[in-house]
Amino acid sequence: MKWIKSRAVLAGLIVTAVATFGSVAAAQQRELILSGFGGAYDEAMAESVKSFEKENNVKVTIIPGSGANNIARVRNKEIDVIVSDPVFALRMEAEGSFAPLDAKLIPNLKALHPKAIYSDAVIAANFGAYVIAYNPAEVKPPESWYDLAKPEYKGRIALRGFRPENIELITLFAKLAGGSERNPDAGFAELAKIARNIDVWINAHADHLELYRNDQIAMSMWTDGRIAWARDVEGVKIQGAIPKEGFFPLSSTLSVVAGRPNGELSQKLVNHLLSPESGVRMAEKLGYFPTNRNTVLPPELQAKLMLNPKNIDDLQSADWKYIVTVYDQWQSRWDREVQR
Numbered sequence: 001m002k003w004i005k006s007r008a009v010l011a012g013l014i015v016t017a018v019a020t021f022g023s024v025a026a027a028q029q030r031e032l033i034l035s036g037f038g039g040a041y042d043e044a045m046a047e048s049v050k051s052f053e054k055e056n057n058v059k060v061t062i063i064p065g066s067g068a069n070n071i072a073r074v075r076n077k078e079i080d081v082i083v084s085d086p087v088f089a090l091r092m093e094a095e096g097s098f099a100p101l102d103a104k105l106i107p108n109l110k111a112l113h114p115k116a117i118y119s120d121a122v123i124a125a126n127f128g129a130y131v132i133a134y135n136p137a138e139v140k141p142p143e144s145w146y147d148l149a150k151p152e153y154k155g156r157i158a159l160r161g162f163r164p165e166n167i168e169l170i171t172l173f174a175k176l177a178g179g180s181e182r183n184p185d186a187g188f189a190e191l192a193k194i195a196r197n198i199d200v201w202i203n204a205h206a207d208h209l210e211l212y213r214n215d216q217i218a219m220s221m222w223t224d225g226r227i228a229w230a231r232d233v234e235g236v237k238i239q240g241a242i243p244k245e246g247f248f249p250l251s252s253t254l255s256v257v258a259g260r261p262n263g264e265l266s267q268k269l270v271n272h273l274l275s276p277e278s279g280v281r282m283a284e285k286l287g288y289f290p291t292n293r294n295t296v297l298p299p300e301l302q303a304k305l306m307l308n309p310k311n312i313d314d315l316q317s318a319d320w321k322y323i324v325t326v327y328d329q330w331q332s333r334w335d336r337e338v339q340r
Contacts, residue, residue, distance in 0.1 A: 035063055045273070087167075087323070089122040126283075130249070131242050156197065170184055205226055280301075
């Protein structure tokens with residue numbers, strides 16, 4: 001009898017151990033991989049997701065990514081949710097890499113500003129505002145994007161090359177001349193004029209800052225958050241002006257990678273990153289404007305941002321679903337006609 005009881009106890013211990021091991025394994029599997037931009041952006045997201053981790057018993061691991069690394073990670077299904085931009089995100093969506101966003105799991109989708117919705121798999125969590133930055137000691141506040149091509153500013157302008165903001169500028173100039181994304185000739189022609197005034201093509205924000213610090217340039221295109229940082233933190237003589245034709249979004253998109261094991265939880269993470277609470281945090285840390293219309297920023301914080309609920313409709317945005325289909329052609333044309 002003792003032997004039988006011992007066997008029963010031993011069997012119970014084994015069952016308990018197996019169950020415990022299974023629970024531990026299951027807990028280890030509840031991890032989401034979130035690909036961000038690195039630096040301050042990822043640090044802000046790390047603070048934001050703490051409450052999500054606690055509420056959902058999940059570990060959110062944030063890894064920085066860019067360019068080819070992101071493409072490989074998405075194609076290999078190594079990440080769950082990716083923070084990106086419309087160019088990359090819509091190109092990956094066209095490959096079938098992303099899952100449609102589920103409004104039942106992401107109720108914050110209903111509160112998004114229409115300009116933040118690029119497709120049923122790509123949406124923007126927040127916007128920066130690309131405006132004209134200028135040195136007020138040298139020039140009057142610019143009123144138009146066309147001011148960048150004025151002869152008096154030759155050698156005093158900087159831009160960042162073939163990037164989304166300059167694609168937006170090409171599209172805007174084309175539309176103002178009666179063209180469009182499908183007929184961008186006038187846009188490329190105007191950028192070629194601006195290129196004659198370029199002193200340097202900028203590669204990084206730190207370089208941008210030093211150009212103003214060293215009085216090497218008088219105007220450029222930069223985001224409102226970076227302008228505020230350069231002025232208020234770094235003490236550089238710089239201001240921002242919204243041109244009369246409108247301004248462009250620096251868009252931080254969110255997408256869920258298809259085929260990963262925790263798809264429902266990934267959708268819930270997107271909902272969390274779209275929440276008003278997350279929006280306020282990103283505005284505080286980075287100076288980005290939240291796309292959730294239910295977000296109310298404290299007055300002192302809103303006063304620091306150039307983008308606000310009253311002017312968000314002035315954001316100009318190209319048809320990015322079309323742009324990504326001609327992106328490589330446009331880049332070749334840029335290299336031939338603009339940044340030669």
